[in-house]
Amino acid sequence: MAKTLLEVKHLKKYFKVSAGLLHAVDDVTFTIEEGKTLGVVGESGCGKSTLGRVVLGLLDATDGEVYFDGKETTKATKEERHELRKDMQIIFQDPFSSLNPRMTVKEIIGEPLKIYGLCKTKEELDERVAKIMETVGLADRLAFSYPHELDGGRRQRIGVGRALALEPRFIVCDEPVSALDVSIQAQILNLMMDLQEQRGLTYIFVTHDLSVVKHISDDILVMYLGCMVEKCSSDDLFDKQLHPYTKGLLAAIPIPTIGAKKERVMLTGELSSPIEPKPGCRFAVRCRYAKDKCFTENPVMEEVLPNHFVSCHYVREINGLD
């Protein structure tokens, strides 16, 4: 078994808003092994991006622990955090707003190297930036272009290059392909998978796109309103998902075959508010199997099948398991 690189325990992130406490991430626990990819899926506003940012320390955790390579990081000092950033990086969703419009490609990719003083001479910096650009598939001649002169795919390559500059071991990918069109999506995904293979990178891949997550992830974590709903291997999730929410989510994937029949598990109702949520299962109001217990008692994650965790009181009854 490979070494565990990242361990997240009971991580919580609440935001104070005028209406009360917004539970963006509520009691999330998982581990990732080195060189693996954890896909985090869920609909908009379920706290998946917040989770990525809290893990990186871009947002302070309200409660819980994050262990990176065995070290607790949520209470890291400024200096420790600065060091950690070398190992933990992020790729952003929107390649249009995540690049400073007044910096050239070379300046953007070279900036982390400058900040950490990794290159002593200007020539060394030029060389390393050129190397990174080659790695992410950007032509040399674009070094002095500005982001607005490039298309979405190449901009996202800059974003990937910036994240790679410090040679991190772990990258949070915050919906890195959802702003791109499908053909470019594939290019970027392949680039990221190649990089993972070459450098043994570990990813948290946040997305709402289920076909993307199937393609890239080893394990998948499904979130609903800040809570974990189901966590299992990628294959298990698509073949034998157990939680009613996951079933509904997967039923929404269109099948590209004319006349294909499948059971539609329709989700009804709307996302309830994450502000001061009521006790009980967050999904209960939309769940067709919901019983009284679901509205009063919080479900906990349990290992229903080997390495398959579900947070539902009646998961066994619903799926006809013992």
Place this chain on the structure above:
Amino acid sequence: MAKDKKKNAAAQDAPVRTKKKSALSEFWRMFKKRKISVVGLVVVFILIFCAVFAEFVAPYDYAEQDLRQRFTYPCWEHPLGTDNFGRDLLSRIIFGGRVSLLVALVSICTAVLVGGSFGATAGYFGGLYESIIMRCMDAIMAVPALLYAVAISASLGTGIVSSTIAIAFGFVPTFTRVARAAVLTVREQEYIEAAKAIGASSGRIIVHHIIPNAMAPCIVQATVSLVNSILTISTLSFIGLGVQPPTPEWGSILANGREYIREFWPLATFPGVAIMICLISFNMVGDGVRDALDPRLKQ
């Protein structure tokens, strides 16, 4: 990967640059594309040149009186006519530009620097610091700028220096507000978060990421305020707290001309035209600077 590279090589839409040009030459290359701004710049240079070398440019001395030639209309001897003491109006306007331009430029630069740094830090750090700064600025704005000018002139004595301080002080809140508003929009951009993620310090983020992107509204505001500051120094001179006679200043010449506006129009008109030319050309230069600093407009 190989396929990707091929695709990149095939795409030729992005301009090829072999190196980043020096900031100044790149700036000038962009600036000169807007012809109207270049015209503005030339006029500004002429105005500054006349102000600096007034002794050599002006045909007469600004204080030289010739009482036999009071209220002369424009003629060959006096291109813009003479005033109520028979002083050559063109010479007075040329000398007057000295005070007006100097006070306006120095006071606005000071206000941009002071107000801009207050506004940028307030917008970036937020919280209590922002509240304190912004409430102080509100308090400053609540009192008419002229009153500060009176107070500062009363405590420091009348003259160019205290007028400059007074005007700069009055403009600080404007720039604080403009800079803060600009920073607030830039701060929410993802590239600021990206900069944090690669370990950039607050200072670096402000200098490299926020200021270049939040500068445009401040530049526009500065050119507009330049105009206002010329008018303010005129007002101060008019109520006797600015430049003391016989030193000419556009505003004071204008104020003086106001008394004779029914009988003798040139005295009130030409200093007004001078102010107007100055303002328009500064505005044109300001627009050009703003556009030249924005790489998104580069071709």
